[in-house]
Amino acid sequence: MVESPRPAKVDMVLVGVGGQGTILASNILADLGMRIGYDVKKAEVHGMSQRGGSVISHVRWGAEVHSPIIATGAADLLLAVEQMEAGRYAGLLRPGGTALVNEFTIEPITVITGGAHYPSRDEIESAYAVPARRLLWVPGAAVATELGNKHVANIVLLGALSRLLPDIGEQDWIDAIQRQVKPSHREFNRRAFEIGRSDAHVPGPGV
Amino acid sequence: MKRLLSGNEALARAAWEAGAVVGAGYPGTPSTEILEVFAPYPDVYAEWSPNEKVALDVAIGAAYAGRRAFATMKHVGLNVAADSFWSVAMTGIEAGLVVVTADDPGMHSSQNEQDNRHFARWARVPCLDPTDSQDTHDLMVAAFDISERFDVPVLLRTTTRVCHTSSPVEVGEVRRVTPTPGSYVRNTAKYDMAPANARQRRPLLEDRIAALSEFAETFAGNVVTTRDRTLGIITSGVAYHYAREVFPDASTLKLGMVYPLPRRLIADFAAGVDTLIVMEELDPFVEDQLRLMGIPLYQPPQPPAYPQTKSIFPVIGELDPTSVQRAAVAAGLLPGPGPADRPAPEPGARHTLPLVSVAALDLAPRPPTLCPGCPHRSSFYLLHKLGVPVNGDIGCYTLGMAKPLDALHTAGCMGASIAVAHGAVQAGDTERHVAVIGDSTFFHSGIPALVNVLYNRSNVVTIVMDNRTTGMTGHQENPGSGHTLQRQETVELDIELVVRALGFPPDRVVTIPSYDVKALEKQLKAWLKVDGPAVLITKQECALLPATKATYLPLAVKDNCNGCTICFRIGCPAILQSDALDERTQRPLAVIDPVLCTGCEICAQVCPRDAIEFRAEAMAHG
CATH class of the missing domain: 3.40.50.970 (Thiamin diphosphate (ThDP)-binding fold, Pyr/PP domains)
Structure with missing residues (x-):
């Protein structure tokens, strides 16, 4: 990949449904950012919202990071482990920013029994139209099924993300993942990352 | 390092x-x-x-x-x-x-x-x-x-x-x-x-x-940093970082100690800046003390939402950079759209964050719900069906309030359920009142209220939902779980024995496995017909505990489903409406998400057509 100067700051939000591994993915990103020399803040919410509710983590890299929360319209990157949540939090992404969205749906109870509407892919994409931001679909759930572990879609997304941050070496990513997952889970997480990183759907480079 | x-x-x-x-x-x-x-x-x-x-x-x-x-x-x-x-x-x-x-x-x-x-x-x-x-x-x-x-x-x-x-x-x-x-x-x-x-x-x-x-006055945790003297911010807690983010050039007094306050330090800081504001989350705790000291604080020309409590920043909710920026614009501290008669902000006031607004999609909310396989689900399904008033408590089971279960009518604070039910009964409410409380909350503050039910001749049916752990906070040990925080084995307090020891009649204390819908229904119906207090303990490990996870076995909907929708009433995130319709009724058939299903069999038990597999069937073809 082409060498490019490391960005002065990278603000990332990770969204999904409680239990999908957004916290693990944000732990890996915070660990990685610190190892490669950034000041780092990672903010997440525990407790009630983890029970199948909508969840969000903020990870910030920079020379000196103050606020743990990324302002509306200021995130450089958005990772969504669930499609509908990509629509819900679209407003956090800055103009020109990129969203990586796992092709995977979990219907909220308001849809299952309340008769509420689950948004189509077109509707979700429309949330990124004005101001223009890039939305890239990532087949994280399909890869996870292929690997026989339903929980690694988050790591596939990190693999796709790594293509957008080309100045960070692959080994730095893999080391950060290995430090944050159980030893018995290291091998399939490494494979999930590599498949995500090699995925032809995700163009690179550049935040 | x-x-x-x-x-x-x-x-x-x-x-x-x-x-x-x-x-x-x-x-x-x-x-x-x-x-x-x-x-x-x-x-x-x-x-x-x-x-x-x-x-x-x-x-x-x-x-x-x-x-x-x-x-x-x-x-x-x-x-x-x-x-x-x-x-x-x-x-x-x-x-x-x-x-x-x-x-x-x-x-x-x-x-x-x-x-x-x-x-x-x-x-x-x-x-x-x-x-x-x-x-x-x-x-x-x-x-x-x-x-x-x-x-x-x-x-x-x-x-x-x-x-x-x-x-x-x-x-x-x-x-x-x-x-x-x-x-x-x-x-x-x-x-x-x-x-x-x-x-x-x-x-x-x-x-x-x-x-x-x-x-x-000299405590190292109270830190003055002089930058531009046009604006000075007295701040504490996480608000300090929002101050740094939104007003990077402002001078700051970071209060590591918010009580008692250093009077002279604050007066000196105030004297050294042109405009002084306080940025703190929630109540005007520091702001009020400063006003009592007579420290001159900036008065925004436009009154904020709740001027009687706080002068600039919201008194309700968490602050974040966006809300701080908005409040600063409204207060005339930063340029922005607003009334023409607003005085121009100080020269040099500048935005460090984007002022954007994105048209939001109108999306259905995704509230937290009882997990697939949650052992509390069966009781709430039955309580909804029985239509009784249910007084709740604090824990995962507070989620029994959500539709479609819709089976919890109060939840105020830890240990409230039993005494609130008792109060409603003693006030003369003629319905049979139920209280639900979790195992950890029972040990926390439920026992004195249960003593009261017995002592003051109450009529409350209490359900202790024992999922063998402190669930909502992430599986902490409690007096009923058999282990201490430091992983030592210890006495496992038996809730049924504790309740019996209080003096409840022997036939009014029963433990039933939480997934056994039929047995729970029979017991609740029987007690609702008779007078006097009773305690039902529903017992089953939380579906997220490792011991339960090891037993996960996804069930499937069978061909004889006719889309009657009864299984949707249990509010399980694993049971979805499929795209296929029943030929006769034209209603969507049920389908079970095998990734989410744990095989608890609650849906199989409530299905009137036996159209959902039980574990034995799932195992036979699995």
């Missing part, structure tokens, strides 16, 4: 470094991880106490005995422990005592938004209010020293964003060990707060807080 630590991890580390030997608490978001991280450190004792009052009394006992100690709780936990908090404010201590309260602005996981800094001023004890993990670490170490120097418990108040934000922390590598082990002193005049002694102690509280106010 710096370590990446959450505020809670930094706090636990600091307690260990400061030589704390006892930590006690009750789980509660956002405080829970503090003791979980502290417990494995060498040479410490840590426990989950049954409730916050017990936890604080344990820590007080250790501090009376000359050992550094601390207690942890969420904000509402300090209400439970308030009696003990006030007592130790009166007596003081022998060794350092820190009370950690973790407030939850925005109510991410709480029933109210109380600002616990008020407790400190109320009880005349110092309050520390860290901004991030490094501050939390440094202030926790300092708190023990302040406690001993001034013979006072110290309230360390943290918040969700501080607790659950990770950032690099410079920690100490050596633990300070008290050179001579303390001993239990006999000093009745100081430690026995009989009225005669209490009256003697009372003036000391005022003298002590005056001395602490003087100490605050």
Whole structure:
């Protein structure tokens, strides 16, 4: 990949449904950012919202990071482990920013029994139209099924993300993942990352 | 080398470094991880106490005995422990005592938004209010020293964003060990707060807080940083970082100690800036004190939403950079769209954040729900069906209120369910009242209310939903789980035996496996027909515990489903409406998501057509 100067700051939000591994993915990103020399803040919410509710983590890299929360319209990157949540939090992404969205749906109870509407892919994409931001679909759930572990879609997304941050070496990513997952889970997480990183759907480079 | 630590991890580390030997608490978001991280450190004792009052009394006992100690709780936990908090404010201590309260602005996981800094001023004890993990670490170490120097418990108040934000922390590598082990002193005049002694102690509280106010003038946790003098910001807690983000050029006074305040330091800072504002989350705790001191604060030309309480920033909810920026624009501190008669902001005022608004999609909310396989689901399905008034409590089962279960009608605070039901009955309400309470909450504060039901001849049917753990906070041990916080095996309090020992009639105390819908329905119906109190214990491990996970077996919907929709009424996230319609009724057939299904069989039991597999069938073809 082409060498490019490391960005002065990278603000990332990770969204999904409680239990999908957004916290693990944000732990890996915070660990990685610190190892490669950034000041780092990672903010997440525990407790009630983890029970199948909508969840969000903020990870910030920079020379000196103050606020743990990324302002509306200021995130450089958005990772969504669930499609509908990509629509819900679209407003956090800055103009020109990129969203990586796992092709995977979990219907909220308001849809299952309340008769509420689950948004189509077109509707979700429309949330990124004005101001223009890039939305890239990532087949994280399909890869996870292929690997026989339903929980690694988050790591596939990190693999796709790594293509957008080309100045960070692959080994730095893999080391950060290995430090944050159980030893018995290291091998399939490494494979999930590599498949995500090699995925032809995700163009690179550049935040 | 710096370590990446959450505020809670930094706090636990600091307690260990400061030589704390006892930590006690009750789980509660956002405080829970503090003791979980502290417990494995060498040479410490840590426990989950049954409730916050017990936890604080344990820590007080250790501090009376000359050992550094601390207690942890969420904000509402300090209400439970308030009696003990006030007592130790009166007596003081022998060794350092820190009370950690973790407030939850925005109510991410709480029933109210109380600002616990008020407790400190109320009880005349110092309050520390860290901004991030490094501050939390440094202030926790300092708190023990302040406690001993001034013979006072110290309230360390943290918040969700501080607790659950990770950032690099410079920690100490050596633990300070008290050179001579303390001993239990006999000093009745100081430690026995009989009225005669209490009256003697009372003036000391005022003298002590005056001395602490003087100490605050030079306390290293109160930090003045002079930048541009056009705008000065007095701030504390996580709000300090929003101040830095939105007003990077402003001068700041970061208050590590928000009570008592350093008068001269504040007056000097105020005199050195053209415009002075206070930025703090929740109540105007610092702002009100500054107004009483006569410090001139900036008055926005346009009144904010609640001018009677706070002058610039929202009094409700969590702050964040966006809300701070909006409030600053509305107050005329930053340029922005607004009334033409607004005075121009100071020259140099500039935006550091985008002022954007994106048209939001109108999306259905995704509230938290009972998990697939949750053992509480069957009881709520039945209670909904029976239509009885259900008085709830605090825990995962509070989610029984959500549609379609819609089977919980009150939930105020820990331990409220049983006595609230009793009160409704004694007031003459003619319906048969049910109270539901979890196992950990039962031990926390449910037992006295159950004693009351028996003692005062009540009629309440209590359901103790025993899922063998403290669920909502992430699976902490409790007196019924058989293990301590420090992973030691211990006596496993049997809820049925406890209830029987209180004196309930033998036929009015029954334990039924939580997944057995038929048996639960039969028992509840029987008790609703007769008079007198009864206790049903539903027992089944939480579906997220490893022992249950090992038994997951996804079930499937069979060909004879006709889309009757009854299985949707249990509100399980694993049962979806499929795209296929029943030929005759044209209603969507049910389909089970095999990724989410645990095989609890609640849906299979409620299906009137036997159109959902039981585990035996799933195993036969699996």
